[in-house]
Amino acid sequence: GAVVSQHPSWVICKSGTSVKIECRSLDFQATTMFWYRQFPKQSLMLMATSNEGSKATYEQGVEKDKFLINHASLTLSTLTVTSAHPEDSSFYICSARTGRADEQYFGPGTRLTVT
Amino acid sequence: GESVGLHLPTLSVQEGDNSIINCAYSNSASDYFIWYKQESGKGPQFIIDIRSNMDKRQGQRVTVLLNKTVKHLSLQIAATQPGDSAVYFCAEISYNQGGKLIFGQGTELSVKP
Numbered sequence: 001g002a003v004v005s006q007h008p009s010w011v012i013c014k015s016g017t018s019v020k021i022e023c024r025s026l027d028f029q030a031t032t033m034f035w036y037r038q039f040p041k042q043s044l045m046l047m048a049t050s051n052e053g054s055k056a057t058y059e060q061g062v063e064k065d066k067f068l069i070n071h072a073s074l075t076l077s078t079l080t081v082t083s084a085h086p087e088d089s090s091f092y093i094c095s096a097r098t099g100r101a102d103e104q105y106f107g108p109g110t111r112l113t114v115t
Numbered sequence: 116g117e118s119v120g121l122h123l124p125t126l127s128v129q130e131g132d133n134s135i136i137n138c139a140y141s142n143s144a145s146d147y148f149i150w151y152k153q154e155s156g157k158g159p160q161f162i163i164d165i166r167s168n169m170d171k172r173q174g175q176r177v178t179v180l181l182n183k184t185v186k187h188l189s190l191q192i193a194a195t196q197p198g199d200s201a202v203y204f205c206a207e208i209s210y211n212q213g214g215k216l217i218f219g220q221g222t223e224l225s226v227k228p
Contacts, residue, residue, distance in 0.1 A: 103164070
């Protein structure tokens with residue numbers, strides 16, 4: 001149980017285009033989902049927290065107009081990287097949490113490469 | 116504590132030896148701590164957790180120690196195996212900060228056969 005999936009697992013896009021990444025909780029309802037970014041050989045950096053049906057809360061320094069987050073249902077959150085640039089190339093990881101426990105369940109990550 | 120983009124320290128051990136991975140956390144008010152294992156190109160995998168009212172917790176081949184006085188967390192892996200090679204992250208949750216999970220720097224463990 002407690003499986004989180006991400007789609008796509010990797011994507012290559014051209015500079016200036018937008019990319020959408022999906023995060024799904026497959027066998028549980030996630031009241032809260034989190035989005036992280038990870039650069040090579042570095043730790044995971046929390047980008048934003050999203051609660052179903054409400055606006056995401058972004059961490060300091062993360063541009064909310066560039067990284068659009070939608071948490072439309074209890075099993076799906078999406079991250080859209082708008083007008084992507086090469087510096088947005090990174091490993092994006094989501095996690096999901098139920099309302100009853102502290103533990104977060106992580107997705108497998110999405111490798112974004114912007115050319 | 117919060118990563119500031121530093122590169123990962125590495126730990127190299129011989130197969131069969133015990134490994135100790137250390138972590139300094141930043142928030143003395145943190146309530147819950149977790150160790151994650153991350154293999155290359157994958158998401159973090161839960162290993163073991165500990166609450167702030169405990170100082171030790173054991174799992175299968177792993178032990179976590181918490182020293183709140185010096186804000187230090189350690190992960191001990193007994194009889195390290197090649198499959199343990201990965202990056203290990205500590206993470207902390209502070210309920211007074213909305214329950215966000217904040218990752219530490221991470222340590223790359225390399226197990227030599």
